[in-house]
Amino acid sequence: MIKKFDGQYNLVFLGLLTNSIVLAQDVNRLESIYITDEVEVFENTQNSALGLQEEINSDQLEDEVAQSIDDVLKNTSGATTKGGPRAIGETPQVRGLEANKLFVNIDGVKQTFYFSNHNYSHLAVDPDSIKKVDIFKSNTDYSQGISLGGGMSFTTKDGRDYLKAGENSGSIIKYSFEEASNMNAQSLKTFGLMEKSDYLLSASYKDSKDLKLSDKTTLKNSAFENYNISSKFTFDLGKGQKLKLSGELYSLEDESPLNATLDPPSDLTTLHGKTIIKRETIGLDYQRKSSVGNIYYSEQFNTQERDSDGRKEERNIETLGARLKDHIEFRDNLKLVIGADATIDKVTGKSSKGSVSDYPDGQITEAATFAQLNYKASGLTVAPGIRFSDYKLESKDSNFKDVKDNNLSSKILVNYEYNGFNFFSNFSQGFNSPDVQEVYATGLHRPGDGFFIADNYFVTNLDLKPETSNTVEFGTEFKKQLFSDLDLLTFRASGYVSKARNYIDQEIIDYAIFDGKNGTTQFVNRDKVTLYGQEFDLRYLYDQIEFAASYSRSVGWDNSRNMWLSNMPANTYTFGFNYHLDQYGIKLGYDALMAMRQDRVNPASLERTTATSGYTLHNIFASKEFVSGALEGLKLTTRLDNLTDKSYRRHGSYINEVGRNFKMSIQYKIKHF
Structure with missing residues (x-):
């Protein structure tokens, strides 16, 4: 069906660019007002202004024609993805820490990552529904959760987010296409107001074929189907009270290898199989003036069926959670945030041929309370905080004892404003408890080859300690307006050092058959690990022109073994240029990503991670939104990624990424009244 676009997308893209350039000849300057003093007393605004917290908004995702978590995080300085190019094999990272060491929330619902293999950190979220993503580069906001070092908080759109002033209801029909995977995506949303309340009903479907890579090959077992159905109802109860009910069903079906970052040869067909992921979530949110709370339940089902022997395995997680937060304002320059959160994760697994060896049944219960103060006097801001965390691990196997522990963490941010500058220092402590799989895993991990390599078995570790960090x-x-009210220059620079204790790592020891013993796989603590890096960010706005450039470097060193943490991302530069023609609803843009060679690996060890060559990617895009006339409500976005058709692979993956890739989306908004 979509083949008609092959060979014609360049004409569509160039036509939109030509139309934009012609219209650009007669442009009047837009009136713009920038607020230069954005440092508020609330911690989230403080963190965002200083670059400790980074926000990705829905406009940026529309420019990306985002279809995966990699598209979502592509141009951030603190976050990236490891793995790929299969969307299901992309693992989110913040400063090199992967999802199982971070806190990740979607609309306040904690995401749990206890699935093994390539689904270990798959995020069940539809990029098209995202309103914003907050990237926390360290534990600067204890109300979001706690981790070894930062995390991500996703907020999805409500019905009101699709309505402009004077509109009461409407619908959006959207179609997207991606050339590299011949992907077709359709979505339908309907939304509106009900007196003082609002609603949103949404459904989307994606059908992706096998990926075409930059080396001109086709990546087998990379096709997938995905659908997402959700609903939200927000009720205004009066007197500052609001109640929100939400429900979502997410499904993904693919046939990728059980480790989607590998492209195994034909003699490793035991890794191939069919995977089905389903996630069901319901939530209830309540807000009363400055107090907010939510309770939620989610269940994620993971089913894998091996092609080689028909073995079928099921791994499920049931999560029940609640959050409560309150703001107390003592006076204008002194505010306190207090709250608590708790989750219960019930983990189960079964197999058509015995138990699931690497996924033991169990339960983890976590609870925490926190308090954060924000005080500002003249140019000085001080923001201390504490969080007490408690957890308990229980195994269904009576042979294994329960594991429990607790921790008191603290943080403090000090910022001083002087003559247009902010000088800040931030100290934060992190905490991350081990999960069921890491502690109780037992049984066969992988069979030997029957000739030279012996079988490998999981070994439990009931003494596994939680990870902690000091950052x-x-x-x-x-931040300053240089020439007039139409421009704004922003520059940020920071450096960090994080000392982690009891860093959790997987230790694999293989033996040959003639050694007379089997190999082992066990999750162990590394006594001391150092994480450090630097970030720079430069942005300039002038009327309709926007320029951005950034640099990020994240390094990890295992002091216990004198080795690199080899899965840290490459040093990266990003560049971006946007030209806005608001009166015509047109936006033109260019962005580039330059990843340096990543050779901080350990070739003398048995680790599989190898050095990755550097690469530079160039991308261009253009969008046109019709704001009046017969086509009012229509928006077209076209994008060409990897313009020079660069052949490269991402660090931590062993498959080349896609080459030149045309993407487009067409959406039409229907006004009902």
Whole structure:
């Protein structure tokens, strides 16, 4: 059906660019007002202004024609993805820490990552529904959760987010296409107001074929189907009270290898299989003036069926959670945030041929309370905080004892404003408890080859300790209007060092058959690990022109073994240029990503991670939104990624990424009344 676009997308893209350039000849400057003093007393605004917290908004995702978590995080300085190019094999990272060491929330619902293999950190979220993503580069906001070092908080759109002033209801029909995977995506949303309340009903479907890579090959077992159905109802109860009910059903079906970052040869067909992921979530949110709370339940089903022997395995997680947060304002320059959260994760697994060896049944219960203060006097801001965390692990196997522990973490941010500059220092402590799989895993991990390599078995570790960290960061921020009210220059620079204790790592020891013993796989603590890096960010706005450039570097060193943490991302530069023609609803843009060679690996060890060559990617896009006339409500976005058809692979993956890739989306908004 979509083949008609092959060979014609360049004409569509160039036509939109030509139309934009012609219209650009007669452009009047837009009136713009920028607020230069964005440092508020609330911690989230403080963190965002200083670059400790980074926000990705829905406009940026529309420019990306985002279809995967990699598209969502592509142009951020603190976050990225490891793995790929299969969307299901992409693992989110913040400063090199992967999802199982971070906190990740979607609309306040904690995401749990206890699935093994390539689904270990798959995020069940539809990029088209995202309103914003907050990237926390360290534990600067204890109300979001706690981790070894930062995390991500996704907020999806409500019905009101699709309505402009004077509109009461409407619908959006959207179609997207991606050339590299011949992907077709359709979605339908309907939304509106009900007196003082609003609603949103949404459904989307994606059908992706096998990927075409930059080396001109086709990546087998990379096709997938995905659908997402959700609903939200928000009720205004009066007197500052709001109640929101939400429900979502997410499904993904693919036939990728059980480790989607590998492209195994034909003699490793035991890794191939069919995977089905289903996630069901219901939530209830309540807000009363400055107090907010939510309770939620989610269940994620993971089913894998091996092609080689028909073995079928099921791994499920049931999560029940609740959050409560309240703001107390003592006076204008002194505010307190207090709250608590708790989750219960019930983990189960079964197999058509015995138990699931690497996924033991069990339960983890976590509870925490926190308090954060924000005080501002003249140019000085001080924001301390504490969080007490408690957890308990229980195994269904009576042979294994329960594991429990607790921790008190603290943080403090000090910022001083002087003559347009902010100078800040931030100290935060992190905490991450081990999960059921890491502690109780037992049984066969992988069979030997029957000739040379012996079988490998999981070994439990009931003495596995939680991970902790102390992070110190220093930085500066400068924001100033240089020439007029139409421009704004922003510059940020920071450096950080994080000392982690009891860092959890997987230790694999293989033996040959003639050794007379089997190999072992066990999750162990690394006594001391150091994480450090630097980030720079430069942005300039002038009327309709927007320029951005950034640099990020994240390094990890295992002091216990004198080795690199080899899965840290490459040093990366990003560049971006946007030209806005608001009166015509047109936006033109260019962005580039330059990843340096990543050779901080350990070739003398048995680790599989190898050095990755550097690469530079160039991307262009253009969008046109019709704001009046017969086509009012229509928006077209076209994008060409990897313009020079660069052949490259992402660090931590062993498959080349896609080459030149045309993407487009067409959406039409229907006004009902």
